[in-house]
Amino acid sequence: MNTVAAGPEFVVERAEGVWLWDTAGDRYLDGTSSLWYCNVGHGRTEIADAVHRQITALDAYTVYGDFSNRPARELSERLAAHAPVDDAKVILTCGGGESIETATKLARRYWDVLGQPQRTHLISRTGGYHGLHGFGSSIIGMERFRAGYGPLVEDTSVVPHDSAAALEAEILRVGPDRVAAFFAEPVIGAGGVFPPTENYFAEVARICRRYGVLFVVDSVICGFARMGNWFGIERFGVSPDMIVFAKGVSSGYLPLGGVVTSGRIADPFWNEPGNPFLHGTTYAGHPACCAAAMANLDILEREDLFTVALEVERHLDSALRTLADHPLVAEVRSGVGVMGAVELTREALVDRGITTAEVFAEARARGVIxxxxxTALLVSPPLVIAWEQIDHLVSTLAGALDAVAARH
Structure with missing residues (x-):
């Protein structure tokens, strides 16, 4: 906040496709899809038209109790049909953070109604990002987001992101009869873009089944074609108990998220009396947001952005790896999903005092966000990015690295 207060602010005026314009009229390539979410690109008038049609018919109304609306029902049915979850049910929210709150509370409540109220412990991974609400801050795998707030939610722990054996050891340390759920992103996103090691998720799924731990996939970043499929986790051939989603479900045109649960998780609440799940938010199931999501999913399917994303993934990976020999670069992580990370060397960061914020600022001054x-620069462009735009993104980053190196 102090840095922003020093000004001036960077004010985005408009956007179209993969491009942004500021109030001075300068153009920038959106190399991050805003905050990982604008999968179909900016300025899609068909989404705006769908929202207009819906909001003039029904602006908004609660979906508490037996209240519903047609867009919320149609969206839930569509998502359930594509989810790699047995007998899927959908709980809608307004975003990823709310969805994590829903999934964490549902995991604990599920065990409570099954007569195992001691199963409250939640395990997550280093580098994992799960939003910044109460439960999300408590299971996030980055200490900087936890520090300074006093006690957070109890009964949580974090294990190394690349070790299924570490997960099993932690379950045994805590006690399998106390562990409610394990949370993992298909590819760690905001924590630095770390793809899973080979067979990691197959082993994780086996461990969770063995000890009865709920396996919750956080697909907020990885879903809706960013990994070439609907929820990201399909890439690894496993079926979780719950999937948390947001961002790409509406490409950010309006706030929307949710949780897909298996029928097994829903059953004690849906089919047995006396087990309410007293949780929800005012705008969940908002008809205009659901209409935006439906139009967005239409684009994903009509333009087959699932196949396109796999092609973009390959070109982005190839282009980013040309930076691997740069003297400031320690590692390039890419090739699983339309996302990547360029990690700076310890020598650059510590000995030479270079910051990623400095490289970011140099790239932005050259027209790339x-x-x-x-310790890294992350990229996650819209899935509609063209080859020459990928090359422009990477060459601009290379130029920014060169300029910063020259200053130090």
């Missing part, structure tokens, strides 16, 4: 995290 990236996302800096403490």
């Amino acid at each position: 990236l996302r800096p995290v403490p």
Whole structure:
């Protein structure tokens, strides 16, 4: 906040496709899909038209109790039909953070109604990002987002992101009869773009089944074609108990998220009396948001952005790997999904005092938006990006690295 207060602010005026314009009229390549979400690109008038049609018919109304609306029903049925979850049910929310709150509370409540109220422990992974609400901050795998707030939610722990054996060891340390759920992103996104090791998720799914731990996939970043499929986790051939989604479901045109649960998780609430799940938000199931999502999913399917994303993934991977020999670069992580990370060397960060924020600022001054995290620059462009635009993104990043290196 102090840095922003020093000004001036970077004010985005309009956007179209993969491009942004600021109030001065300067154009920038959106190399991050805003915050990982604008999968179909900016300025899709068909989404705006769908929202207009819906909002003039029914602006909004609660979906509490037995209240519903047609867009919410149609969207839930459509998502359930594509989810790699047995007998899928859908709970709608307004975004990823709310969806994590829903999934964490549902995991604990599920065991409570099954007569195992001691199963409250939640396990997540280093680098995992699960939003910044109460439960999300408590299971996030990055300490900087947890520090300074006093006690958070109890009964949580974090294991190394690349070790299924570490997960099993932690379940045994805590006690299988106390562990409610394990949370994992298909590819760790905001924590630095770390794809899973080979057979990681197959082993994780086996461990969770063995000890009765609920397996919850956080697909907020990875879903809706960013990994070439609906929810990202399909790439690894496993079926979780719950999937958390948001971002790409509406490409960010309006706020929307949710949780897909298996029929097994829904059953004690849906089919047995006396087990309410007293949780929800005012705008969940908002008809205009659901209409935006339906139009967005139409685009994903009509333009087959699932197949396109796999082609973009390959070209982005090839282009980013040309940076691997740059003297400031320690590692390039890419090739699983339309996302990547360019990690800076310890020598650059520590000995030379270079910051990723400095590289970010240099790239932005040259017309490309990236996302800096403490040790890396992240990219996650819209899926509609063209080959020459990918090359422009990477060559601009290379130029920014060169300029920063020269200053130090």
